[in-house]
Amino acid sequence: MDYILNGFVEAFRLIFSFDPEIIQIVLLSLFVSFSSTLYGTLIGVPLGVILGINNFRGKKVVSRLLYTFMSFPPVIIGLFTALFLARSGPFGQFQLMYTPTAMIIAQTILVTPVIMGIVFNHASTSGYEVVQTGKTLGAQGLNILILLVLELKGVIMIALVTGFGRAISEVGAVMIVGGNIRDFTRVMTTFIAMNNNMGQYSVSIAMGLILMTISFITNSVLYHFIMGDQNEYQD
Amino acid sequence: MNIKTSHIVKTYNQKKVLHLDGQYGELFFESGQIHGIIGPNGSGKTTLMKIIAGLIAPSSGTIRYNDHPLCQDIFSQMTYSTHTPTLFSRSVYENIAYPLKIRNYEKDRLNQTVSQLLEEFDISEIKNQNARRLSGGESQKTALARALSFSPQVLFLDEPTANIDPKSIQLIETALKKRNQDQGLTIIIITHNLSQAFRICTHLTFLDQGSCLFSDTPEKIMTSTHPTIDEFISFNRF
DSSP states (O other): OOHHHHHHHHHHHHHTTTTTHHHHHHHHHHHHHHHHHHHHHHHHHHHHHHHHHHHOOOOOOOOOHHHHHOOOHHHHHHHHHHHHHHHTOOOEEEEEETHHHHHHHHHHHHHHHHHHHHHHHIIIIIIIHHHHHHHHHHHHHHOOOOOOOOTHHHHHHHHHHHHHHHHHOHHHHHHHOOOOOHTTTTTTTHHHHHHTTTTHHHHHHHHHHHHHHHHHHHHHHHHHHHHHHGGGOOO | OOOOEEEEEEEEEEEEEEOOOOOGSSEEEEOOOEEEEEOSTSHHHHHHHHHHHTTOOOSSSEEETTBBOOOOOHHHTTEEEEEEOOOOSSBBHHHHHHHHTTTTHHHHHHHHHHHHHHHHHGGGGGTSSSSOOOOOOHHHHHHHHHHHHOOOOEEEEEEEETTTOHHHHHHHHHHHHHHHHHOOOOEEESSSOOHHHHHHHHHHEEEEETTEEEEEOOHHHHTTHHHHHHHHHHHHHH
């Protein structure tokens, strides 16, 4: 048990020592996860809305595919991304393998279905009603779009939080396409996995605490915006 | 706005849910009247109303509005409200103001119109509440006030007074009759309440299993010998 307690003590010492390597790892993790969430949002929100509010043949197939992609293992996504980005792969000429860009690509592939699926699900139900109501009140084109985004803003925020959570906590994809290279592609999760394998539990615990704190702060900020809206629904 | 439907058929999953043919193959909804659509559950009332309102397309048949096919100009002069309205996640005031804002009403005119509607529907006290927090009756009054805010020519109502208190029902009926008499608003209303249909409607259409069995004045339905209509009226009496 001692090693766990010592691990926590060492963890706090490490956190408050402001180790440049730790700071660099945290900043890279945030950069990669925020970037992939941003790209995932730019792709997933419009597609989720468009597919959700329109009725078309094959919509059920689309939803099933989407929900399947939502639960795809990160390691599989990492593997496929690596196959495409590897030197001998179709995009090998861009030399993206083992770079932060490759990590962002892999995480974007990972979070886009999550964001898209959540938005799609709500747009299919409440979004459709909002569009129909807007039309009966005279709204068209841009007015409908603005109305829909405002009505779904809570859902979009939930999708963002979920997407970011999936991105910052995954290890499989970034490990494969990033390679966990020191000072270049090492992020919090790969750092924890590596130190755990080496038996250095204190630094693993320290990074775990930092990861949890960052997740808590990010979720709290976004939760504030979401619940600021959601509270109004309570009786 | 006169609305005429001809031989409308609507099919869902190869099942005909609405098929207007024979004696009542053509239905006429005269401008400035209050038309009631009545009938048992699943008779096709909502489907017919949504087709006339331009919200869903018929599988076959035609609808003419003042002898013209549906276009955006005609569609923007009609509105639709149900007993489970979709109110926007904003204040009651903002909900009612929404149709006026997208029509670029001047601020003073907008405020005046919304204030009048809030007073008329007795919802001034809740004007700042989020519309998603309202009770059933308050929601229906807000939805109706919003629908009437831009003075449409045709108002479609799907059970607008279902599950609300008698005072609110009276308030809504008074508002509808006032709009109909003062502004010539054409109202097409689905109701399960036969006494309400008699109170406010000038014309009744009876649907059963997707077919129209009757379309005439409320007085004449009482003399109908059709067993389904007779049964419906008998149940409504008790």
